[in-house]
Amino acid sequence: xxxxLQADPLGVQKFCIDIVDATADTVCAFKPxxxxxxxxxxxxxxxxxxxxxxxxxxHIVLILDAKRGDIGDTAxxxxxxxxERYQADAVTVNPYLGTDSLEPFLRTTGKGTIVLCRTSNPGxxxxxxxxxxxxxxxxxxxxxxxxxxxxVGDCALVVGATYPTELAEVRAIVGDMPLLVPGIGAQxxxxxxxxxxxxxANGTGLIINSSRAVLYASNGTDFAHAAxxxxxxxxxxxxxxxx
Amino acid sequence: xxxxLQADPLGVQKFCIDIVDATADTVCAFKPxxxxxxxxxxxxxxxxxxxxxxxxxxHIVLILDAKRGDIGDTAxxxxxxxxERYQADAVTVNPYLGTDSLEPFLRTTGKGTIVLCRTSNPGxxxxxxxxxxxxxxxxxxxxxxxxxxxxVGDCALVVGATYPTELAEVRAIVGDMPLLVPGIGAQxxxxxxxxxxxxxANGTGLIINSSRAVLYASNGTDFAHAAxxxxxxxxxxxxxxxx
Numbered sequence: 001x002x003x004x005l006q007a008d009p010l011g012v013q014k015f016c017i018d019i020v021d022a023t024a025d026t027v028c029a030f031k032p033x034x035x036x037x038x039x040x041x042x043x044x045x046x047x048x049x050x051x052x053x054x055x056x057x058x059h060i061v062l063i064l065d066a067k068r069g070d071i072g073d074t075a076x077x078x079x080x081x082x083x084e085r086y087q088a089d090a091v092t093v094n095p096y097l098g099t100d101s102l103e104p105f106l107r108t109t110g111k112g113t114i115v116l117c118r119t120s121n122p123g124x125x126x127x128x129x130x131x132x133x134x135x136x137x138x139x140x141x142x143x144x145x146x147x148x149x150x151x152v153g154d155c156a157l158v159v160g161a162t163y164p165t166e167l168a169e170v171r172a173i174v175g176d177m178p179l180l181v182p183g184i185g186a187q188x189x190x191x192x193x194x195x196x197x198x199x200x201a202n203g204t205g206l207i208i209n210s211s212r213a214v215l216y217a218s219n220g221t222d223f224a225h226a227a228x229x230x231x232x233x234x235x236x237x238x239x240x241x242x243x
Numbered sequence: 244x245x246x247x248l249q250a251d252p253l254g255v256q257k258f259c260i261d262i263v264d265a266t267a268d269t270v271c272a273f274k275p276x277x278x279x280x281x282x283x284x285x286x287x288x289x290x291x292x293x294x295x296x297x298x299x300x301x302h303i304v305l306i307l308d309a310k311r312g313d314i315g316d317t318a319x320x321x322x323x324x325x326x327e328r329y330q331a332d333a334v335t336v337n338p339y340l341g342t343d344s345l346e347p348f349l350r351t352t353g354k355g356t357i358v359l360c361r362t363s364n365p366g367x368x369x370x371x372x373x374x375x376x377x378x379x380x381x382x383x384x385x386x387x388x389x390x391x392x393x394x395v396g397d398c399a400l401v402v403g404a405t406y407p408t409e410l411a412e413v414r415a416i417v418g419d420m421p422l423l424v425p426g427i428g429a430q431x432x433x434x435x436x437x438x439x440x441x442x443x444a445n446g447t448g449l450i451i452n453s454s455r456a457v458l459y460a461s462n463g464t465d466f467a468h469a470a471x472x473x474x475x476x477x478x479x480x481x482x483x484x485x486x
Contacts (some may be wrong), residue, residue, distance in 0.1 A: 004472050013423070021268050033317060035313060035317045035318075035320040035321050035324065036317075036320055036322045038286075038321070038328075039288075039320035039321070039323040039324045039327075039328065040328075041286065041287075041328055043281075043282075043284065043286055048285075067311075067312055067313050067337075068277060068278075068310075069310055069312065069337050070310050071362065071363065071364040071367035072364060074276060074278045074279075075278075077278040077279055077281070077282035078278050078281070078282070080282040081278065081281045081282045084282075085281075085282065085283075085284055094310075094337050094339050095339070095370060096312075096337050096338070096339040096359060096362075096370060096371065097359070097362050097364055097366070097367060097371075098364065098366035098368070098369035098370055098371070099366050099369055100364055100365055100366035100367065101362075113258060116339060116340070119339075119340050119342055120314065121314040121315060121340055121341065121344060122283055122343055123340070123341035123343035123344065124340060124341055125341070126337060126342055126383070127339060127341055127383070128339065128340075128341070129378070130380070130383065131375060131376075132373040132374060132375060132380075133374075137370070137373070137375075137380070140370070140373065141370070149365065196325075206429040240400075
């Protein structure tokens, strides 16, 4: 947090809301990462941020990045956490436990389920790229999502911008399904490679996420203005390559 | 919750603490499931329950069942949530993102990391049993845990009591590593099969978990006494087969 907000008990909330207000006209989605709030016991501040987004920017997609994954009854509670408590339009989930663990999310009408496929971290190949009948696990996940989970168009996948080759492979498998693409900005993924590898035939289908590069563009009192500058240049870079 | 606690804003906390006090001399570990608290915005009550366990029963292992899994920086925040905020001795985590996503947990000195291997839910085979070079993914996870993650003896695995054959296979791979075994009680796993399949050569190595059968043994004012009765009979059933 910028110094002037560090002593404020609602500093995190004020910081996030200022970032939201400064960037709302430059984005298609906001994706708060719940771990940053959970680590410091700031769930109420996250609720306030989500409520602000829902109230002030109802047209912008609110994605809760929580990467939940649990057995059925527990998964239903995590769905309630994301969709009701935080009013999220969509939530990120982990597929390791199988289809039955995703059903409480998928069957929630009008809400999106964004399944981890090929994540942006350096070690994501370790299990995700293991071959199953000559097909890497992340492609099995992508195919299962396209054929089994996305029955009503409310499913998307996470594929990191740090792996443009895999991004193109997933796009080839899933048709026009939306892909959430983290990894540009602080993680070093290339915008041009991500867009050209991941876009659909008509040049859309991507939610390209930059978090830290925007949030931490400045640690001074000008943080929101600096965030807007980075958000605008990121948007422009994405647009430059999307047609 | 029993009727007499439903109108109490601290009803969840009181319920859990009464269960803890009624069963503490019958268990080796408590494993609160964070989703039940997160769905209703009751993190402060979970903190109070964990604080009660840590203060009153410092010899009993406190496992936070959170099944976290995220990239490095975010994983560090989830580790902080589990180990610091909730004072857990160990936390359940999801291996899909790979070793680098587990490192913030594994490298925390004196704390345990319990990795999902073969989960207890009906659909867990869908991805976990896919063959990679003729070895199911859950066995790849088990082998990786035994050879790579458990370097200082602070790693364990989750294998469901509902799959005793797989439990025996994992035991054969991991030697004396502890296994957290959910799935008896409400999920229908057989105690005898779980114990005989999962125990180490000297008859130990298992943390066998029963949650709902104990928690919901009665929905009346006698809930804690009823929970104790089920906990005792479960403990006795486990002991009967463990030698």
